[in-house]
Amino acid sequence: MDVIRLSRLVKDYSLGKIKVRALCGLDLSITKGEFVAIMGPSGSGKSTLMHIIGCLDRPTEGEYYLDEQLVSAVPKSELAQIRNKKIGFVFQSFNLLPHLNIQKNVELPLMYSGDSLRKRTQRAIEILASVGLSDRLKHKPSELSGGQRQRVAIARAIVNNPSILLADEPTGNLDSQSGGDILEIFNRLHKDGNTVIMVTHDPAVAARADRIIRIMDGAIVDGNIAG
C-alpha cells in the first residue's frame, strides 16, 4: 500500500514578477514501511518537495495522496491537523523550544491534538524512555548534547504515531558518533514498521535507506520505482 502518492506535482513560486518553477510535474510513490532517502543538489527542489510532503505547503498543481487521502485538496487551515496526526518532523537544527523541558517539548504535539495532561505525560515519558532519555525529563534542551537533543526531537516526531517520519538532514549538525546513534534509531523505527523519509547530502547516510531518490531541477532522475 502506498503511504504517499504524488502525481504530476507542480510548484511555482513568484519572486516579485518572476515565476520560478520549483517542481515540474513530479511523480512519486512511497510504500508503507519503506525507508527512503532523498538526495539532490541545493536548488534541485528537494526542500520544496519536503515541505509539500510535510503538508507545510501546498502544490500549485497535481495531486498528493497521503494515506489514501487527497491532501492537495485540503484547505490550508486544516493542514495543521494532518501535520499533527500523520507527520513527524525531525530537523537538522533540532528545533526544540528552548524554554520548555524535554518532557514538555515531547508533549507538545499531543497538546495540539487535545489529549489530556495525564495521557500526555504518560506518553511522553514512555517515548523518551524508548530513546534512552528517561533520566533527563526535566532538563532544558540547552543542558543536553546535540545527539541527545536530536533524540528528543525524534521522540517528539513519533509521539503521535505518525504515518510518515520526515527527517531533514538529521545528522547534519552532529559528530559522526552521535550521527551514527541517531541513524541507528531511525533504523530501529524502520524495522518496527515506520515509514522513514530522509533528506540528506551524505551518501553514507543515504546508503542505509531501502531506496535512494535523486532529484534534479524539480524532477526525479533516479529511484522512482519502489525497491
Next chain:
Amino acid sequence: MAISLAESVHIGFSDIWTRKVRSIVTIFGIILGVMSIMVVLAIINGMNQSTMAWMMERGGLSRIDVQRNWGYDFSKGGKAEFDLKEINFIRSQIPEAAAFNPKVGAGEMELTQRGKSYNADLSGVMPDMTLVDEWQPEKGRFIKHIDIEQNNNVVVLGSTAARELFGSRDPIGKEVGVRIETQSYTSTGEFESTLSTHQLTVIGVMSEKFMEGNGGFGGNPLEYRNRQAFVPISTMINKLSPALKITELEIKAKDTETAPALRRKVEELVLNLKQGKRLFMVASATEQMQQMKQSSMIFSSIFVMIAVISLLVGGIVIMNIMLASIKERTREIGVRLAIGARRRDIFVQFLVQTVMITSLGGVLGIVSGYAILDLVAGFLDIKVAASMQMIWVALMVSVGVGLIFGVFPAVRAGNLDPVLALREE
C-alpha cells in the same frame, strides 16, 4: 481539537515567567494608568463623601444659608447686617419655610463659673436653631420663644464648654458669668471701653457633635460646635451687646425639592431689602451639592481621560513589544505550526499572553493604587474611598487594553507561513 483556554493561560504564564524583566517593563504604563485612575477616583469619591457627611452634619440638604457676600465690594457702601424689622419681614414673607434662625455672633467670650473660666464662641439665636441644625440638647432644654420675648438671661452650652466649666457636675440651673467688653466712640470722638459682667442661667447642654476625623490632624472637625454657647437673640442684642447686628440667617425648607425655589425667593427678598446691593450670599445646600457633584464629575472625567491616554500609550508600548517578541520567536511559531498548532492556536496563545500581561498590570496598578492612597490619606489626612466598582472598572479597562492592542500582534503571529517561519534564524 483546539487547545483549551486553560492551556493557553498555562503557556502564557510560562512565557511571561521566562521573560520576567521584559514583562514587568512592558506593563509599566498599564500599572501607572490603572494606578492613577484608582487614586484620582478614590480621592474625588472620598472628597464627595466628606462633603456630603459634612452637609448632613450641618442639618442636611434642605438648608439655606444667608451670609455676608465676601465677593462684594463694601467700599461702595452698605453693611451685611439685618435689623429685627428686616428679619421679621423676611420671616413673614416665607411662611413655607420649615425653620428660621437669625444669628448674632459675638465671637469668643469669656464665661466664668466659680473661678473657672472658658472662652466659648457665643451666639444669639432663635429656638428654630435645633431644627435648622438638626441638633438637640442632651440635658435640659433649648431656648424657647418665651426666652426671646422676655429677654431671659439664659444660656445653652456646647458639651465641651459645659465640661470645661462644670466638670462632672450637672450644670442645669447653675449660673455662669459672661464678661463683655463694649468698645465705642463717644460723641466727643473719644474711644471708650466698658466692661460689664452678666449672670446667665444654664438651661441646657447640647449633645456632643462628632465626625470621623479628616482635614484636621485626625481630630474631630466638628469640635468647634462643642465649644459654642447660645443665648436668646433678643438677650444678646438688648442686654449683652447692643452694638452687635444680625449677620447670618439660617433657613430650612420643607424638603430638598422645594429648597432651590425658596432660596431664589429669599435671595429676591434680601436683594430688595438692600436696594439691589448684593451684600449677602444666599446658598442652598442641595444646589451646592449638585454643583459639587457636577464639578467633581468634570474633574473625574478630565483625570480619567488623562489616565486613559496613559493606558493607550501603555497599550501601544505593549503592542510594540509583542510585535518584537513575535519577530524574535518566529522560529518557535514555525515549530509549533509544523507539529500541529493551528493558526487559531497561535493567535490565541499570543492574544491570551497580551491580555494576561495587561491584567497583571491592572492588578499591580490596583495594589500600588491602594498603597498610594494609604500614603495620601495618611499624609494629607483626607478621606479616600476606593470602591469595589472602581476595582472592576480598572480590571476591565486593563483587560480591554490587552484585547485591543493584542489582536494585531496575535493576527501577525497566526498568519506566519510555516515554511518561512522555520527558515528564520
